[in-house]
Structure formats: C-alpha cells, structure tokens
Amino acid sequence: MTRIDSRAPAGGGVDAVASTPAPAGATALLDVDEFGGRVERTELPGGLRVLTETMPGVLSATLGIWVGVGSRDESPHLAGSSHFLEHLLFKGTRSRTALEIATAMDAVGGEMNAFTAKEHTCYYANVLASDLPLAVTLLGDLVTDALNTAPDLESERTVVLEEIAMRDDEPSDAVHDLYAETLFGDTPLGRSVLGTVDSIESLSRDDVDGWYRQRYAVPSIVVAAAGRVDHQQVLDLVAAAFGERLAGAARPEALRMGEGAVLAAPARPTGLIHRKTEQTHLLLGSIGMSRLDERRYAAAVLDAAVGGGMSSRLFQEVREKRGLVYSVGSALTHYAGTGSFSVYAGCSPKRVPEVLRLVRAELATVAVTGLTAEEVSRGRGQLKGGMVLSLEDTGSRMSRLGKSELSYGEYLPVREVLDRLDAVDPEQVRAVAADLLTRNTCLAVVGPYRDRDLDRLTA
Structure with missing residues (x-):
C-alpha cells in the first residue's frame, strides 16, 4: 500500500538496483543486544549518514530517509513548503x-509513506526483507531525483x-496548531507545518x-534501516541510489541547537477559534524545556504521573471522580533550544471553567509538593514499559535511529535509557515540577466562545 499522509508517529517496470560497493566510510558499532541485534553507523563521503539495526527475529525491514529540514526552517513566504514538497516528491522522478x-510498492505488498514535522521530514517504506533493495531504490530516487513539475x-x-x-x-x-501559534507567536515554531491557505496558494x-534543491543536500540526510538487514548490504544499496553525490569532503550538518529562538514566556495569553461545536477543545500550557535538557528524564516521569495515563492525577481528578471530560492528559514536546508542556481536555462548553479550575489546582499542588515515591515509581514503570513495547516493530526501531541522529547527535542503547529513567528520584521530579509548573501559561480554545469570554x- 502506498499512502501519502503527512500526519506523523509514518511491478511498474521498476527494477531493484544492483548492489554497488559503498565508498569508504567510518563505521562504528553502537550497540549489540542479548538477542544478537546490532546497531551500526557509517558516515559516507559527502556527509551522508547511514544507521542500521539488525533484528534477527523478524522477516521484514523498514527503511527511512530523513532530511533535516522542516517547517521551522521556513520564512513566512515559504510557509508550508517542506510539507508541500513531501507530497510533491511522490509525483514522479x-x-x-x-x-x-x-x-512497484503495491506489487510486493509494502507500504510507502512520508511525514513532515517542525524540524525534519521523513520518507519511509516497510517491506519484506527480501524487497529492501526495491525500497532503497524507490525512496532514494524520490529524494535525489524528483521532477517537481509545474x-x-x-x-x-x-x-x-x-488537508x-x-x-x-x-x-x-x-x-x-492554535496552541503552537499562541505559545510561540509569529515564529517558525508557531506556524503550522501545513502552512496557510494564503501561503500555499502563493507558492x-x-x-x-x-527549496528542494537547496535543502535536500547530502549532509542534511540520514538513512536509517531496521529489521532483517545487513549493514554492509544497506551501505551498498545506498551507494547505488545516491551515486556520485557520495563524494567530496563535506561533513554532516551540525546538530540543530536552536540558539536565539528561545522565548521566556508565551507569545500571548490566549488564542481562540470560534466554532459552534458540541464540545470545547482546549490546551493549557507553557514554554517547556529543550530536547537536550538533562532534566528531560525527570520531566518525562512528571508528565506520566500528572497526565500520562488512566492512573494519572488529571485523569483521576477530572474524569474518574467528577466525570467532566471524556479525554484529558498532559504532554511534553521538545525542540532544539525550547519546548512545551501542555494539558489537553475536551468537554462540554458549560464545564470548561470547572475543568480549567481543577487542572490549574492540580498543577499548582504538584508544583509545591511534587509527587509521592509511589507516583514516581509508577511513572518510571509506565515510561519504561511503554518504550520497550513501542520498539517491538521495525518501523519504531527505524524511527528511533533517525531521530537519535538528527535530534540528539548520538544513539543511546535502550538499556541506557532505561537506566536513566530508573535513576530519577522524587527530589528530581519535585525540582522539575517547581520550575516547569510555575511558568506563565497560555490557553488555546476551539469552541462556541467569543473573545470577551476568554477573560x-x-x-
């Protein structure tokens, strides 16, 4: 199945490429697990990075070509161009x-798709391991040789x-999208990945x-593959797909750090889209922490306990005890240099004031007292179990490789991440809560309200 669906985690006369020996590059073994799985990384000439994770117990493979460009890189005039381009590349080479x-993809029962985010774009395919050469050929062709005709x-x-x-x-x-605009204002992080009607009509x-010629350069690209794959085979297939582009002394693009883009407080206190809906949708949140903040593990435990599941404080207080909402929960979002902490709820318009009162009261309580040892333990367990379960398929493993390289500049073995979560204690969580949950907030609302109601x- 071939789909084009940009909402992320995500035959025909086409012949698989012949295997071409990869040009010399520095290869590092990043991890070997107890089941024989291997994580390897090679930096090829021209600055292309290739990462693979061998999973001996599966029969499939997922390939992703990640490009380090997203809506955060766009000017207002080009708003939505990264997402537009993601669609356009599938139109032919x-x-x-x-x-x-x-x-070609349907003939082997594979799935090919793509998504655009604030800081990267990914093209991926999930196939039988024997069809990996086809996946590399097709995705490599899209990324390197698209026509983009008028x-x-x-x-x-x-x-x-x-869309x-x-x-x-x-x-x-x-x-x-309204929340991002309210929090980050008229900045690249505040603008929608989709762009606006005006910007798309004017492109x-x-x-x-x-944008394609400028930003889809080899140093900004990462190729990641996971499943029943062999690292050298992937290197040879990538060498054939990228050809003469794998030459020269260029190095990979430097890790995005987000300097100069950090806001101390929300751009504005409220955002409203007036709709005659039966349910009001709202997001209450604040500026969070960057993805490289060392406190992110403690913050993740805090988020899990406050609004990450059915046992969380918000779910229990707002839904279970009072039945005011169907859905309520919190979320951490990390970017280079900044981030967001937010609480989402959907409820009847008449219940919004009470829901907001309860949410604010619970956050204020946690900011002062932190979490109990039991809550911290449960939050750690939820995160650890969720992480391990999420990595049961090749697509999740491939995504972890690509994001690790583009967003963090390093790969951490799963067991090391689990160890870092285990090291989080109640005092660390309390300190993070005292900072994160006392910051200035903003409120985004979609529902049957007017501006005068926001006060x-x-x-």
Whole structure:
C-alpha cells in the first residue's frame, strides 16, 4: 500500500538496483543486544549518514530517509513548503512516474509513506526483507531525483489545501496548531507545518523546487534501516541510489541547537477559534524545556504521573471522580533550544471553567509538593514499559535511529535509557515540577466562545 499522509508517529517496470560497493566510510558499532541485534553507523563521503539495526527475529525491514529540514526552517513566504514538497516528491522522478512508483510498492505488498514535522521530514517504506533493495531504490530516487513539475505542483496544491480544510474541520487537530501559534507567536515554531491557505496558494514551482534543491543536500540526510538487514548490504544499496553525490569532503550538518529562538514566556495569553461545536477543545500550557535538557528524564516521569495515563492525577481528578471530560492528559514536546508542556481536555462548553479550575489546582499542588515515591515509581514503570513495547516493530526501531541522529547527535542503547529513567528520584521530579509548573501559561480554545469570554476562562 502506498499512502501519502503527512500526519506523523509514518511491478511498474521498476527494477531493484544492483548492489554497488559503498565508498569508504567510518563505521562504528553502537550497540549489540542479548538477542544478537546490532546497531551500526557509517558516515559516507559527502556527509551522508547511514544507521542500521539488525533484528534477527523478524522477516521484514523498514527503511527511512530523513532530511533535516522542516517547517521551522521556513520564512513566512515559504510557509508550508517542506510539507508541500513531501507530497510533491511522490509525483514522479526522471526515471519513474507516480504510477510506476505506486505499482512497484503495491506489487510486493509494502507500504510507502512520508511525514513532515517542525524540524525534519521523513520518507519511509516497510517491506519484506527480501524487497529492501526495491525500497532503497524507490525512496532514494524520490529524494535525489524528483521532477517537481509545474502541472504536478498545481494538482498537489489542491490536495494540500484539502488537508488544511480537513484540519480545520477537526477541532481536536485545529486546537494544537492554535496552541503552537499562541505559545510561540509569529515564529517558525508557531506556524503550522501545513502552512496557510494564503501561503500555499502563493507558492510557485520555483519556490518549492528551489527549496528542494537547496535543502535536500547530502549532509542534511540520514538513512536509517531496521529489521532483517545487513549493514554492509544497506551501505551498498545506498551507494547505488545516491551515486556520485557520495563524494567530496563535506561533513554532516551540525546538530540543530536552536540558539536565539528561545522565548521566556508565551507569545500571548490566549488564542481562540470560534466554532459552534458540541464540545470545547482546549490546551493549557507553557514554554517547556529543550530536547537536550538533562532534566528531560525527570520531566518525562512528571508528565506520566500528572497526565500520562488512566492512573494519572488529571485523569483521576477530572474524569474518574467528577466525570467532566471524556479525554484529558498532559504532554511534553521538545525542540532544539525550547519546548512545551501542555494539558489537553475536551468537554462540554458549560464545564470548561470547572475543568480549567481543577487542572490549574492540580498543577499548582504538584508544583509545591511534587509527587509521592509511589507516583514516581509508577511513572518510571509506565515510561519504561511503554518504550520497550513501542520498539517491538521495525518501523519504531527505524524511527528511533533517525531521530537519535538528527535530534540528539548520538544513539543511546535502550538499556541506557532505561537506566536513566530508573535513576530519577522524587527530589528530581519535585525540582522539575517547581520550575516547569510555575511558568506563565497560555490557553488555546476551539469552541462556541467569543473573545470577551476568554477573560473569564483565564481568571
């Protein structure tokens, strides 16, 4: 199945490439687990990074080509161009039509897809291990040799506008983009990955293709594969797919650090989209911490205990004890240099004031007293179990490789992450809560409210 669905975690005359020996590169063995799995990394000439994780117990493989560019890199004029380009690359290359690309993947029962985020774009395929050469060929062709023709741009422009309309018709999606805008303001992090109707309608072929030529350079690309894969085979297949681009002395792009983009407080206190909905959707949150903050493990335990599951404080206080909502929970989002902590709830409009009162009261209590030892232990266990269970499939393993390289500049073995979570104690959580939960907040609301109502909700 071939799908183009940008909401992330995610035949036909096409022949698999012949294996071509990879050019010399420095290979490092990053991890070997007790089941014989291996994580290896090679930096090829030209600055291309290739990471693989061998999973002996599976018959499939997932390949991802990650590009270190997303909506955070766009100017207002180019808003939505990274996401637009993600769609456009599937329309054809110099050697394959869109139908040939789709037919080739369908013929082997594979899935090919892509997604765009604030700081990266990923193209991926899940196939039988024996069809990995085909996956490398197709994805490599998309990323390196797309045509991006004017007719294709016009047809895909309509698709992207429909995606924006679909987002607008779904309040639970719209409130998240509204929250980002309210928190980060008119900055790249505050703008939607999708762009706006105006920006998409104004993008020209030169704009989008120029973005492709400028930003899809080898030093910004990471190839990650997980499953029944052999590292050397992947290197040889990648060498054939990228060809002469694997040359020169260029090094990988430096790790994104986000300097100069840190806000001390929300850009504005409230954001509102007036809708005659049966349910109000709201997000209450604040500036959080960057992805490289050493306190992120303690913050993750805090988040899990406060709003991460059915035993969390918010779920128990707001839903279980009082039945005010169907859904309530908290979330941590990390970016380079900054981040967000937020609480989402969906409820009847008449219950919004009480829900907000309870949420604020619970956060204030945790900010002062922290969590109990039992809550910290339960939060650690929830995170550890969730992490291990989430890595049972090749797609999750591949994503972990790509994100580790692009977002952190290092790979941490699973057991080391588990050890870091185990090291979190109640005092560390209390200190993080005292900081994170006392910061200035903002409120984003989608529902049947007017601007004059926001003062009452934020009181």
